[in-house]
Amino acid sequence: MGATYWTNNEDLEKNLFTIPYWHIQTSAFSKKKEQIEKLLVGYPENKLGLQEFYTNRQGQRVKLLENFVPIVREEIELLTNDIQKDLAITNVWSVSYQKGDYHSPHNHSGVGLSAIMYLDLPKGTPGTLFLQPWNDWHTDQSQYGEVIVEEGDIVVVPSFVVHYTKPNKTDDVKRIIAWDMKPVGPSPLTEYPMA
Numbered sequence: 456m457g458a459t460y461w462t463n464n465e466d467l468e469k470n471l472f473t474i475p476y477w478h479i480q481t482s483a484f485s486k487k488k489e490q491i492e493k494l495l496v497g498y499p500e501n502k503l504g505l506q507e508f509y510t511n512r513q514g515q516r517v518k519l520l521e522n523f524v525p526i527v528r529e530e531i532e533l534l535t536n537d538i539q540k541d542l543a544i545t546n547v548w549s550v551s552y553q554k555g556d557y558h559s560p561h562n563h564s565g566v567g568l569s570a571i572m573y574l575d576l577p578k579g580t581p582g583t584l585f586l587q588p589w590n591d592w593h594t595d596q597s598q599y600g601e602v603i604v605e606e607g608d609i610v611v612v613p614s615f616v617v618h619y620t621k622p623n624k625t626d627d628v629k630r631i632i633a634w635d636m637k638p639v640g641p642s643p644l645t646e647y648p649m650a
Contacts, residue, residue: 474587474588474612474613474616475613476585476602476610476611476612476616477534477537477538477609477610477611478602478604478608478609478610478611479530479533479534479608479609479610479611480607480608480609481527481530481572481607481608481609482529482530484606484607487526487527488574488606488607490526491523491526491572491574491632492574494519494522494523494526495511495549495632497519498511498514498515498516498519498548498549499511499514500549500550500551501513501514502556507555507556507557507558507559507622508550508551508552508556508557508558509550509551509552509553509556510548510549510550510551511548511549512548512550516547516548519547519548520544520545520546520547520634523544523547523632523634524544527572527609530609531544531636534568534611540638541638541639542567542568542636542637542638542639543636543637543639544634544635544636545567545634545635545636545637546634546635547632547633547634547635548632548633548634549574549630549631549632549633550630550631550632550633551628551629551630552580552581552620552623552628552629552630553623553628554623554624554625554626555622555623555624556622556623557581557619557620557621557622557623558619558620559619560586560617560618560619561617561618561619562614562615562616562617562618563614563615563635564614564615564635565614565615566614566615566637566638567613567614567635567636567637567638568611568612568613568614568635568636569611569612569613569614569616569633569634569635569636570609570610570611570633570634570635570636571583571609571610571611571631571632571633572607572608572609572631572632572633573604573605573606573607573608573609573629573631574606574630574631574632575606575627575628575629575630576604576605576606576629577625577627577628577629578625578627579624579625579627580623580625580627580629581620581621581622581623581624581629582601582602582603582604582620583601583602583604583610583618583619583620584599584600584601584618584619584620584621585599585600585601585602585612585616585617585618586598586599586616586617586618586619587599587600588615588616588617611636614635
């Protein structure tokens with residue numbers, strides 16, 4: 456018996472690895488945005504150290520996670536049903552980008568998923584760029600991807616994916632709320648103890 460060859464013009468290229476992502480539209484976004492903005496009043500954003508953006512991630516956020524989960528429960532359940540895994544939101548924070556602000560390349564963890572909801576995305580403000588974890592096999596160049604989003608959209612990626620935003624060149628403020636999730640059970644929205 457000899458080797459097997461493709462003779463039917465089948466495409467020989469296959470994907471050995473892929474990186475999934477989820478693009479979810481928030482239901483009743485106007486109502487949920489109002490609830491989130493009201494909630495965030497108690498958690499002011501600051502620009503600290505070398506950060507080139509405003510966030511409340513380093514501040515006290517007692518009860519933020521607890522009060523945020525019910526607002527996005529429908530979207531999280533949609534995700535957990537799709538991936539057939541239970542998830543716990545482990546951390547939640549907001550970020551604002553004023554003129555000139557940007558976020559340098561970073562990831563969140565080696566395990567779990569990370570989500571971004573675009574609360575305010577005025578025309579001309581930059582989206583989020585995602586960096587492929589390996590270089591192009593032919594050019595040895597870094598490969599970037601961007602999910603085209605609108606206000607109210609949620610983008611979920613594996614937490615290991617490096618991502619960043621370019622400087623905001625507009626006079627308008629871009630604002631997002633982000634959260635990390637870990638696989639757990641049995642409840643898809645079990646509160647996970649923060650480290």
